Amino acid sequence: MPEHYFQLQMLLDLYARLIDEDRLEEWVELFTPEGRYEIISRENLAQGFALPLMLCENRNQIADRVMSLRKANIYNIHTDRHILSQLHVEATPEGWQVGANYALFQTDQVGVSRLYSVGRYDDLVREVDGRLLFVSKRVIVDTGAVPSLLATPI
Amino acid sequence: MNPQDYQWPKADCTRIPYGMYRDPDVYSLEQEKIFQGPVWNYLALEAEIPNVGDFRTIEVGDIPVIVNRARDGKVHAFVNRCAHRGATVQRLIHGNAKSHVCCYHHWGYNLEGNLVGVPFARGVEGKGGLPEDFDKSQHCLRKMRVESLNGVLFGTFATELEPLEDFLDTTFVNQLKRLFNRPIKILGYQRQRIQGNWKLYTDNLRDPNHGGLLHMFQITFGIARLNQTGGAKVDKKARHNMSWAAQDMGKNNSDAEYSTPRENNNLTLKDGSLLQYRKEFPDDYNLTIASIFPNCIFQQIGNTLAVRQIRTKSVGEFEIFWTFYGYQDDDTSMDQHRLRMSNLVGPGGLVSMEDGEAIEIVHRAIAADEDKHAFVEFGGRGPVGDQDNLVTEAPMRGFWMHYCELMGITPGDAEHA
Numbered sequence: 091m092p093e094h095y096f097q098l099q100m101l102l103d104l105y106a107r108l109i110d111e112d113r114l115e116e117w118v119e120l121f122t123p124e125g126r127y128e129i130i131s132r133e134n135l136a137q138g139f140a141l142p143l144m145l146c147e148n149r150n151q152i153a154d155r156v157m158s159l160r161k162a163n164i165y166n167i168h169t170d171r172h173i174l175s176q177l178h179v180e181a182t183p184e185g186w187q188v189g190a191n192y193a194l195f196q197t198d199q200v201g202v203s204r205l206y207s208v209g210r211y212d213d214l215v216r217e218v219d220g221r222l223l224f225v226s227k228r229v230i231v232d233t234g235a236v237p238s239l240l241a242t243p244i
Numbered sequence: 245m246n247p248q249d250y251q252w253p254k255a256d257c258t259r260i261p262y263g264m265y266r267d268p269d270v271y272s273l274e275q276e277k278i279f280q281g282p283v284w285n286y287l288a289l290e291a292e293i294p295n296v297g298d299f300r301t302i303e304v305g306d307i308p309v310i311v312n313r314a315r316d317g318k319v320h321a322f323v324n325r326c327a328h329r330g331a332t333v334q335r336l337i338h339g340n341a342k343s344h345v346c347c348y349h350h351w352g353y354n355l356e357g358n359l360v361g362v363p364f365a366r367g368v369e370g371k372g373g374l375p376e377d378f379d380k381s382q383h384c385l386r387k388m389r390v391e392s393l394n395g396v397l398f399g400t401f402a403t404e405l406e407p408l409e410d411f412l413d414t415t416f417v418n419q420l421k422r423l424f425n426r427p428i429k430i431l432g433y434q435r436q437r438i439q440g441n442w443k444l445y446t447d448n449l450r451d452p453n454h455g456g457l458l459h460m461f462q463i464t465f466g467i468a469r470l471n472q473t474g475g476a477k478v479d480k481k482a483r484h485n486m487s488w489a490a491q492d493m494g495k496n497n498s499d500a501e502y503s504t505p506r507e508n509n510n511l512t513l514k515d516g517s518l519l520q521y522r523k524e525f526p527d528d529y530n531l532t533i534a535s536i537f538p539n540c541i542f543q544q545i546g547n548t549l550a551v552r553q554i555r556t557k558s559v560g561e562f563e564i565f566w567t568f569y570g571y572q573d574d575d576t577s578m579d580q581h582r583l584r585m586s587n588l589v590g591p592g593g594l595v596s597m598e599d600g601e602a603i604e605i606v607h608r609a610i611a612a613d614e615d616k617h618a619f620v621e622f623g624g625r626g627p628v629g630d631q632d633n634l635v636t637e638a639p640m641r642g643f644w645m646h647y648c649e650l651m652g653i654t655p656g657d658a659e660h661a
Contacts, residue, residue, distance in 0.1 A: 141432025240592030
């Protein structure tokens with residue numbers, strides 16, 4: 091358990107760093123081919139609604155999101171900065187169930203920062219060919235009133 | 245400054261003073277003249293409050309409102325602010341209640357907004373309490389008049405106003421009947437907080453010209469196509485607008501489920517399943533965005549069905565509150581399809597996220613020049629009617645002409661001066 095905890099910590103650290111450094115093509119590779127990425131508001135979850143803010147049902151759809159950001163979409167020019175909490179880890183037959191709180195700040199081009207989103211990750215991680223990868227990652231956002239817009243992943 | 249003092253050089257609203265988007269005095273007057281004026285504001289959907297006592301708390305402009313279903317089965321709407329000292333009465337955003345009791349001094353209101361309980365009204369042991377002449381019936385929550393069209397709830401504060409169907413006019417009545425043709429189910433909500441004036445969004449909705457230019461996903465991945473026909477329809481006063489596009493079914497019409505033709509694109513998605521449109525209406529419209537003056541939008545973008553309510557927060561901030569729905573007879577495959585396709589729209593939508601940015605960069609850039617004007621001549625000048633193409637922003641002017649009428653502004657004074 092302790093060594094897995096450390097490896098999972100490194101995975102989450104890498105996840106956040108790849109977004110913060112705008113290395114989204116590498117970020118995509120942290121998911122298994124069937125890997126699912128979902129952002130959903132706590133408001134919807136609490137009422138039993140499935141409507142997400144973003145839903146990628148497999149890695150191809152995650153890659154498409156990134157390609158769209160690169161080639162098509164216009165959005166607020168910013169850098170991201172993630173702050174993650176300690177992990178909560180449970181071993182299950184499906185893999186490692188990993189939870190972590192996050193705070194995500196966005197900073198514009200002239201150095202004005204704002205709290206963009208807080209919430210919790212609810213992840214399933216599995217070892218594939220010696221590498222820990224996300225089988226699913228659900229981002230449960232407390233900040234359901236999305237400030238401005240939602241482009242880059244959380 | 246006084247909203248009537250801005251210069252409107254053209255009577256057809258082809259010039260809009262930037263102060264209309266930035267001036268707190270304009271915003272204050274709008275709350276009175278627009279949102280509490282002679283309009284039907286969208287409130288909620290009946291499907292959200294099916295049972296007696298079900299309520300949702302919403303906003304009409306800045307005004308907090310409770311929408312609930314009373315014992316008579318009818319929907320009532322009233323201001324969510326205690327008649328005593330102004331506290332929020334119902335603090336939850338949704339739920340079921342037998343009555344609404346203010347937590348501050350326990351004034352209680354029934355589901356029709358009438359004051360029914362005041363603790364210690366007669367004091368304690370003959371001391372304190374309210375004066376003898378206190379009359380509960382004079383202290384109700386301020387009520388809205390409510391009408392429903394196929395389960396879509398509208399309300400008004402105006403005492404004199406045409407019936408809802410006359411206000412909407414034929415095109416928009418038919419559109420609501422089309423979208424709400426059978427029982428719906430709620431799929432969930434989205435909220436988006438935009439740092440800009442709310443009318444930059446109503447402008448955006450009445451400007452189909454920006455669609456293929458700002459939202460480049462459609463071009464890049466081949467959603468917008470040369471064979472797609474489109475245009476805009478307006479009501480008799482041109483205050484409402486429906487932008488529409490229709491699938492040219494052509495040789496594909498034997499197949500109810502088909503991919504978007506891609507002959508015009510440069511890039512291909514690895515997984516195009518979110519672009520699959522499943523035909524579900526008897527007509528060929530695959531995109532309809534009906535914007536009703538002043539505060540709501542009914543959208544069908546492919547198979548994503550949603551209502552957007554504009555909730556003003558200040559002169560420089562508003563929330564878009566999205567209610568997504570499907571039909572009760574959708575199977576699990578259709579449920580999943582609608583959730584998948586919801587990626588196209590909303591604050592993170594592949595074809596909509598740009599709107600948040602476009603509104604904010606306008607709102608920021610016009611701050612210093614409230615006396616300068618926006619230029620609005622795509623689609624021509626003069627009166628506003630239906631548009632037979634998408635290279636137009638004329639419906640924007642329809643909104644503004646009606647807006648000016650309600651605000652007591654006479655555009656074009658300079659033309660005759």
